[in-house]
Amino acid sequence: MQLEIRDLVVARGARRIIDQLSFDVAAGEVWLLTGRNGAGKTTLIRTLAGYLSPVSGSITLKGWDPERDPREACHYVGHLNADKASLTVLENLRFWQAYLGGTTADDAAARDRVWAALERLEIEPLADIPAGYLSAGQKRRLGLARLLVAERPVWLLDEPTVSLDVQSTALLARVIETHAAAGGLVVAATHLALGLASARELRLGPTPHAAAEERTSGGPA
Amino acid sequence: MQLEIRDLVVARGARRIIDQLSFDVAAGEVWLLTGRNGAGKTTLIRTLAGYLSPVSGSITLKGWDPERDPREACHYVGHLNADKASLTVLENLRFWQAYLGGTTADDAAARDRVWAALERLEIEPLADIPAGYLSAGQKRRLGLARLLVAERPVWLLDEPTVSLDVQSTALLARVIETHAAAGGLVVAATHLALGLASARELRLGPTPHAAAEERTSGGPA
């Protein structure tokens, strides 16, 4: 599977935020979008997820059943966590599993998967607490747990580490690595180095025609 | 001036989040609150700002006119930026200057101060743009600019670096250092090292697991 971005132009109002951008995300690759505030990271992620329509250019997901909507291949985790304050952590996650998985089958395997996700993100003890009571970081981890309950190849993450403490950030890095190792595609906007060994970096800049610079991410630029 | 915290106990629902905490923030000191998600950083900051009332213990601001409300000595920058989308960056800042400064005098000095703050946080070119148009990081910097337009000794900052890129984070560190050097007091909750040479760290909190167990046994309040 491969995500091909060709000559992408995205505008906000009358302004071109993304101008003639081309890059490929191959299976197993993690791309980090970096750049200053307002550089267009969120804009790019939301375009990839299909919320924004580009002015021109193309985004193609090679290797995906052409009859199915490519959105069904994507997970999107944005600034907001998509949790309901009055549902428990478990109920929130179960709902997204059923909805994004497209199945109402509440079998043992599905339930195991939810518990595994909770465990993986270390919010298992909070399972029966209404999500409204969680702290900022706990809520963020609940939002991220969605990635693990419904299997989808493309992960689009917008500043996933916001509110996460150091341990949780490391946790997230491992989750991303596992997904990539299993052939998944990850595009993440972030101001922090995630501490990933093999991530590639795409620096978005306000300067026009700044070609996609590729380098492996070390510390902060 | 000195902020003295003595035997502070703060509860959320039935749970004690802060238990018998004592520390002093002297003039010129920067304290960083760290700790895992849910450790109680936000809770402590909001208690210091007077939004939450402690169960017991005391918070005293030595050296502050006892006839004036100690709140008037504090700046608080929380998760939200307190900006109005339909007012321009400049109008937003002018309003907070007049309101927090407690004066309607729109003299040259006051106006210079606003422009200096905009310049300092590198949002000067955006001055005439409605705040609603800004990106997340630009909005954050507008929120932080408030610190500079009305002079107040105590700064209470809750995750001030959220959404800031690397340069802006460095900018913030310098702003904080300058304030401390001028005899100000800073308490900031953060997951990142701000890159401050002389900051002191206060590590809060129990593990989230323990917290959760306590909570489930008590039931949500």
Place this chain on the structure above:
Amino acid sequence: MSGFLTLLKRDLLLALREGGALGTALGFYLIVVTLMPLGLGPDLNLLTRIAPGILWVALLLAALLSLPRLFEADHDDGSLDVLALGHMPLELVAASKALAHWISTGIPLALMAPILGILLNLEARAYPLVIATMLAGTPAISFLGAIGAALTLKTRRGGLLLALLVLPFYVPTLIFGITSISAALLSPAGFQASFLILTAISLVSLVLGPVAAAAALRQHMQ
């Protein structure tokens, strides 16, 4: 279809859990109906005469006021973005949420109307008519209201603007709801014609509402 039901189930659960949702709509209904005699004076004959009209107008307002939250909660917490990535088009998402609104608000309001009828000295034989017309008419309120709810998602003063936008669309429902009742009080034959139109309006809104609402929602995600 499984996504539709999953979402419907969640929304009904939320309506139940976030208690008072229905309670407040019913409360508002009660209060508007109570205010009317206060404003109009206590003449019982007058009240009997205008009772069906007041019940209908108050129901419209009560249902209307519960509409702003239709998509707002899901928008504000980011759920809407994720819902758009499901296995069904946004039109069905909108339809599912409008249906949840009808079940959790429209039906209970319609069923409560007769009780409030007592306060207005409603004629005995008008009771079943009021319930029947309201059950037939309230789907239009939820589904057409979804358009307004989607359009006003990001506006300040959502509630008022929503009312302004959708009330014109409610006028036919209101008129045929009332004429059904008054026609039936004269002759059973007159009832049928108006009632059929009322039902037809509701059926049309089942399609028009979700399609327009989804178009508006898409713009908001941009």
Place this chain on the structure above:
Amino acid sequence: MSGFLTLLKRDLLLALREGGALGTALGFYLIVVTLMPLGLGPDLNLLTRIAPGILWVALLLAALLSLPRLFEADHDDGSLDVLALGHMPLELVAASKALAHWISTGIPLALMAPILGILLNLEARAYPLVIATMLAGTPAISFLGAIGAALTLKTRRGGLLLALLVLPFYVPTLIFGITSISAALLSPAGFQASFLILTAISLVSLVLGPVAAAAALRQHMQ
């Protein structure tokens, strides 16, 4: 006092800038007044008789629906936290915001009532009475409404719950507003007594509203 004026000025500027704020309130007023004849039937004599009552009830509802935003915007964007750190007590913050609401919504609604009177075939000599009573009564609507707006700040379904909470407080204003009009239509002497009570209610609310609202706001910041 400078903080009070600074805040008042900002709120009025926002009301102006976030265009349509007033427009939608007026629009809603217009629409409720329109719905009534549609629901009650087109009998002009009947309408003349109940016109003042309808105008008052509709004004109450229109003002009510613009109330949820009173503190909500400042709460949602974090401004309320910062406003609490100013040089004046939260009571004055609440009073300033309620005053801004009265100026930007209450007064225009009262002034618009006569125009809507045409639609309801209002008697000519009732026009000045309607304006006078509404100008005297609307401060109570804004200042008592502030209590409800503060209490329902964090509730989902704010609009409905708010209506439910404050409508009972509005009943005296409504009753004395209407009896002032109907008394005056009979004899000028009768007018004065009711009108004085109406004004007194408004004056009391100027104090009661901000104090209770500030207490509620403090809880929300916890």
Place this chain on the structure above:
Amino acid sequence: MTTDAATQTWTQRLANPTRFMALSGQILPWLTIAAIAVVLYGLYLTFFVAPPDYQQGETVKIMFIHVPSAWLAMMGYLMIAISSFGLLVFRHPLADVSAKSAAPIGAAFTLLALITGSLWGKPMWGTYWVWDARLTSVLILFFLYLGLMALRSSLEDETLAAKQTAVLGLAGVVILPIIKFSVDWWNTLHQPASVVKIDGPAIHSSILVPLVVNAVGFSLLFFALHMKAMRNEVLRRRVKALRMAEVEQAARGRDTSSATAG
């Protein structure tokens, strides 16, 4: 996820804003002159030539204003609906400009129809307002206009506002047949159609001629106003774009300088 928006539709190429500005700049003066001339002639016919009605007396002359205004009220909405369609389906760059400019003008004609109708109603029906189907449906049309303008003004983001208003504009088009046929469906006080009918007009030519002249004049006036408003809107957008570009350039200059400094 495959998108290719690069291909412009032919309508887009045909009427880009620049070409519109050039073309309308030439047409507008003539259109304005024609509108003024025909309206003046129509008013002359109305007040000095047309005979008073044997039943209604001089008040019948209100009709010469009332009826064209009522027609244009509906046509204005039709124009908005068509423009909305053009925006949503063809992404026509001028469609939103057209829809936005038409709204206040259409609303003004609707208001004029309502006011003249009310003034006429007082001598005819003994009251300024009755709740019959046609009057009510025109009032609702007025609400729709208000709703369109309120919705647009309450959305900060102009692109979003344009599209949302277009959705509402299209959904609201159901009102037009209701107004047009309300008099036939319900028995009401208001006059049924007597000019625009399948079997030819049913009124006398001494009234028909001034009516038609006025209708033409008002229509020309509508188009002239609409074109002027569209030109203003295009210019306003250009000014705004220039300002935004200036600010952005300033921001960019700052970015590069601080990047080299830091």
